[in-house]
Amino acid sequence: MIKVLLVDDHTILRDGLRNILELEKDIEVIGESTSGNDAIDKIKKLNPDVVLMDINMPDKNGIEVTSVVKKVFPEVKILMLTMHNHDEYFMSAIREGADGYLLKDAPSNQVVEAIRTVAKGESVIQPSMTKKLINFHQQKKDSATNEELTEREKEVLLCLMEGLSNKEIGDKLFISDKTVKIHVSKIFKKLNVKSRSQAVIYAVQNQVVPLP
Structure with a gap:
């Protein structure tokens, strides 16, 4: 069962999300929060698997809450669900x-599947935001990686940039899911990142591999 905490200061939206998620047999809404500080308290008390997080909230915003939570509870998955499609919020x-990062106009079934995806340790980025990421040009290039990626790791990274799951990557490259996980782990270590989405951002900003 995937335990979900809803964090949004709009009651109507929370009610709607709860009604949708309660129809799913593998998802349980264990709590709701209307502000950033309360969200942090609820996460400490309830230990959710996934937090569905808005950005605009009283006191701490969703990005600030994410920063705090990931430092203290890195195992908690945070899926942003917001109206903001601006580059600065996304990045x-x-x-x-x-x-993960979804916009509030996403279909309900996409939100449900996104929760399942991030719960498995994978990332979700709304297609329109992926395009923004691919088109993003950093003014000052970050420092280069300490270790070069192998050719196979570059192939796996390209697959991550296409938003493929471990199984899809394995099928495409004719390798096992276990081997994919090993490659992904090595990529994270070499790029000094903690998630697939961070790896994709780093790859685009630093031109680690040709854009797909």
């Missing part, structure tokens, strides 16, 4: 460790 959320 900031991912840099702070968000595991």
